[in-house]
Structure formats: structure tokens, C-alpha cells
Amino acid sequence: MDGDHRGWRECSLSGAVFAVCMAGTTLPTPLYPLYQEKFGFSELTVTVVYAVYAFGVIGVLLLVGNASDAVGRRVVLMWGLGCAAASAVCFLCATGLGWLYAGRLLSGLSAGLFTGAATAYVMELAPPGGASRATFVATAANMGGLGCGPLLAGVLAQYAAWPLYLPFAVHLALVAGCAAVLLRLPETVRERLPLSTVRPQRPALPASVRAVFGPAAIASFVGFALFGVFTSVSPAFLAESLDVDNHAVSGLVVALAFFASTAGQLAVGPVGVRRSLPLGCAGLLAGLALLAGALHWDLMSPVVLSALVGGCGQGLAFRGALAAVAEASPADRRAAVISTLFVVAYGGISVPVIGVGLLTGPIGLENAGLVFIACMTVLVSGAAAYLLRRPVPVRT
Template sequence: MAGTTLPTPLYGLYQEEIGFSELMVTVVFAVYAFGVIGVLLLVGNVSDTVGRRPVLLCGLACAAASAVAFLAEGGLPLLCLGRLLSGFSAGLFTGTATAYVLELAPPGRRARAAFAATAANMGGLGCGPLLSGLLAEYAPHPLVLPFAVHLVMLAASFAVTWFLPETVDGARPLRTARPRRPSLPPQVRGVFVPAGLAAFAGFSLLGVFTSVSPAFLAQDLDVHNHAVTGLIVFTAFLGSTLGQLLVPRLGTARAIPLGCLVLIAGLALLAAALAWNTLPPLVLAALVGGSGQGMGLRGAVGEIAAAAPAEHRGGALSALFVVAYFGISIPVIGIGLLAEPLGLSDAGLVFAGCMAVLAAASGLYLLRRPGAGAGAGGAG
């Protein structure tokens, strides 16, 4: 997952080298999100039939191909191709890897496994910009070395995954796989809408930090240090991981609406940073908003994983991440479109207001639905 956010601190360098607008940055970023969505929609539940391990190996292969595309430095087309392949890899990993970790967990360790899966997801996404920011600022070849390091990490991951046991009984050969949209069994449908709303709102904030925050730092705050940019993006994903740690005490049902409330606080801090052009509220927005996103995500994953039958768990989780990645792509493109007439700061303020309204509506819906106070004792 680190590879999917690896280019975040490097977008400014690509803009200087290739020459494209801020709107194109958001489009390049959205290409990744649409790659994720496409894979989740077409083969989101294929691991339920062919097994978890083959799907993860295919995801690693796509990630390696993405790194090679970035290493080629062939201009905007290869940049988009690299992001698309990165989206394919993330789409293959999100639901499948989460289901795999849950199934590999020993009896009685399901709650810790849910945290391990979501923390690995968010932790990897956070470590990507931190790694590339440090290498771009303090090491030679800033557009080459991060992706070379990523290839080494992928090789190690491939070797480990190759020897993992399969958890799907009666898994069929990969060549027999047929595209199928993620399906929602009846047991999941009652919890999917509130879980999906929370995931959409939370991922939209992460999308802003991983796509347009480097430009805001450079243009409005005069921060050109790539390591600082990577650290701020990392802080958002660190907040997500910390928020997930709170879920066992709250229970998954309570964690989702409370996560929406914390997310609104993070959006308010983001609005303050954009309005006043100051750095401290931006750092706090990353930490607080990330915490709200993490609470909502772990709550959503726990609720859906607990409700879904084993044979449909991968598909149900993939469907959740389809909604989440729409949250990353659509609002980010909206900011890119508004940045030209309004400026980046004002476009970000419009985004913060819209997402705060959505998060508030989600929280109220969750609190009013029957059984909203249940689930206080479990983490899914």
C-alpha cells in the first residue's frame, strides 16, 4: 500500500519537469482511484472463489509494473499509467488482504486481526509519502530512488506471500476467474449504508491530503521541503491508525458516528488552515481528521466483516472500499476544477464545508437508526 501514495511529495517535481496544471494533478490522482474502483467492481469478490493468495500475488505484480512505469519517466502518459497500475494493485489488495488477515487470525483474535488489517492499510499509505519525501529531499535522484526502493520491498513481499497458506476451501484455479461485481448478501445490507457513508467522508479527507496538500504547502505556505510534505501526509494516516486503537473500547457501532464527529472537527481545522494560511492548524487537521477517519473505517470494516458470511466476506469488504475510493476521487477532482476560478484555498474551503455537511448527516443517520447504541463491547 505504501506504493500507492509514494508519488505524493513528488507531484511538484513532476509539474516542474513535465509542466501541467493543478487540475491535472487531481486528474492523475483520480486515475489511481478509478483504477481501484474498476478492479473492485469487476473482480472485487474473485478471491472468494480462486483464493486470497493468487489475488495478492497479482496485486504485487501490478504494483511492480507501476514502479517500472514511474522509473521510465516518460511524461504524463506514463505517469497516468503508473497511477492506473497502482490503482489496480490497491483494488486487488484492499478487500482481499483484509479478509485474508481476518481468516489467518487464531480463534479469539479476530478483533486484533481487524486492527492489524486496517492499520497495515493506513500505515502503508502513510509510510509511502514519508519515505519518498525523505529520499527526495536528502538523497540523489528524487524521481528514481523512491521507486527503486519500492521494487525491493515488493520483491520481499512477494517472497513472503508465496509461502502463506490458502484460507479459501476448494479454491479454483486463477484462470477460471470470471468478472463479477461485488455482491452484498442480505445480512450485510442493513449495516452497509451507514458504514459506506462514513468511509466516503473519511477517505475524502485523506484524498485531499494525498493530492492537493503539497501544492497548498508550496504555493500558500511557502513550504518546499519534500520531507515536511511527506511528514504532514504521514500524520493524517498516523491519526487514522491511532483512531482505530480507540474502537475496541467504543465498539464498532458507536465508533462510526463518533468518528464522523471527530472528522468534522478535523475539517474545521483544515478550513482554518486554508483561511489563515498557517501551518499548525493544517498539522492538527491531519491528526484529528485522520483519527476520525480511522475510527469510522475500523468500525465499518468490523461491522461488515461480522455481518458477512465467510464465502461473501471478500466481496462485501471490496464493495465498502468501492464507496470509500469514490470518496477519494470525486471530491478531489472537484477541488481541481474549482482551484482555477477560485484559487486552491477557497476551493479547499468549499470542499471542507461540503464534507462537514455529509459527515454530520452520516452521524445523525447512524445515531437514529435502530440499535445505534449496540455493539459497545466488540471490535468486530
């Protein structure tokens, strides 16, 4: 009993460290309008600053995504915390656009280092028989942390002094506390290897996984693209089209999407993998339709509903996609296949978001958003139609 109690305590503490790191990656979201006002850059620049984060994540996943298997979980997580701290320092020192690019790139590096290593660490610290509960801790820490970032920054920016500094100072203090916690937690990798053994991971698609991977990757891409647009341009839309200049409100709207994603991921258990992917696609379609209504009629309520419905659909689709792809992959290629899925997913929060930014200048933010929605609707409709004709196979 004492061992179980200690195991859950360590599992929870590692989950808290995970959440703090992920919160830092979304911390700037409600602050972009303030940076635009201070530095005088366009909506396109906002989307590029945001997308730099995704390039950092993808780079880490491809180059050193398996590093924690070799050198140990704690070492990699400490690197991730170091990148998170350096990111916060960049934003604290920001006197121009270059600092924002550097801060977002470092934030992406921290997320890339944490995504796989922290998930494995949380599950390995749980006591025997606690895999399901540990999965919940990891899921809640990941998406819950992403949701807490804009909420924390929005509240501090709206109701406290120094809106462009205090959120990052608070996060820097939290990161320092997490480093102290991490030093007291045990290492779970018993046989550690030198860093020289870590090799770049090449994206891989064995023949057995290709039929499942296509629709799973499309659903993941669209879900992350929806999150990308929400977190990069929704504060500007709320301010310009709806006259909502309360940073706490814009942070809350973004946070709702991540919290809803957590609920959607948790629903995969009772719903089942076979049904979660098509249901997730349906949720994404509904979320896109609500967002289109919000953009067309300049209404607040569809924005909130889009965050909730689209976020839940994203959670269902992405966890279902992960489970389906992992199930179809050979054991010796599973990590490489999952890394490939993450690369596609994080591509969704870079390429489409920059596309919206490019279109904003000539046709306006609202019309650019509608073009994005139309493109994403075509993609996710195709994936949903395929899944209805050929459901994901589930082993018994």
C-alpha cells in the same frame, strides 16, 4: 507453542508484504510538485492523476474482488506485487504525463488486489485464538503502509539524489523481496477453483442493511475524500501558501493522517461500534474545520492538527462503518455488501478530488478547498444527525 510461534511469524511476514504494497500507492504524494515543475501541468491534472488510482481500485473490486477465494490468496497477491512492480517501472521511466497515468492505474490495480486478499491472508495465517491480534496486524499494515509511502518518498526526495527515481527504485527492490517472502509462505485456501469461476461482483444492498448503509457510506465517503485532498493537493498548498518546500515535511504531514487513522481504527474496540460511527463523524467535522482554518489563515499548525484529528475520525468512522454493515448483512451477501461500501469509499478519493482540481483554476486552491470542506461538512453533518436519532443496532 512452536506452532503458535510459526503462525505469528507467518502472520507478521504477510503483514509486511501488505505494508510494502500499500506504501507504493502513496509514494508519489510528496513528489507531485516536482512532476508539475518537470512536465508543466496544472493542479487539475495532479488531482486527475491521483484519482486514476481510485478507478483502478474500484474496477478490481467490482470485477475480481472475490478472486482470492477461488484461486488462492498467494496467486492474487503475486498479481498485486506484479502490478506494484510495473507501477514503479512506469514512474522510473516517466518522460511525460502518460507514464504517470499508467503508474497510478497499475498502483490502483495492486491495491484492489491486495485490499481484501491480504486482509484475509493475514488473519488466516494467525494461530487459533489470535483473531483480534491478527486484525491489528492487518489494520496496521494497511494504514501504516499508506502512511510510510509519502514519508519514505519525502525523506529520499529531500535528502538523497535523484528525487524522482530513487523512491521507486527502493520500492521496486522491496517488492522483489516481498515476492521472495510470499513464495515461502503457505497457501490458506484449501479448495482452489479455476480462474474461470471468478465472476464480477454486482453491488448489493439487501433490505436489512439499507438503514445502516446510508450513514455508514456517507461517513466512509467523506473520510476517504479528506484523505484524497490531503494526499493530492496538500503538498502544493504547503509549498504555495506556507512556503514549505521541504519534501520530507510534506510527506510527514500526509503520513500523520494515515497513522492517526490506524489509531482511530484500534480505538473502535474499546469505544464500541455503536459510538464509533458518530464519534468518527465528529472527528471528521473537527478535521474539516481545522483544515478550513489552515486554508483561510495560511497556518501550518491547523494543517497538522487536521491530519491528526481528521485521520483519527476517519479511522473510527470507517472501521465502525465496516463493522456495522457487516453485522447487518446476511451471511450469504456480506462480501458483496462490503465490496459496495469499499466502492463508495474509494469514490470519495476520486470525484471530490477532481472537483477541487476543476475549481482551482477559476477560484484558486484555497477557495477550492473551502468549497470542498463546505460540501463534505453538509454530508457528514447529515450522517451524524441521522446516527444520533437512530443509533447503529448492536447484536448481543
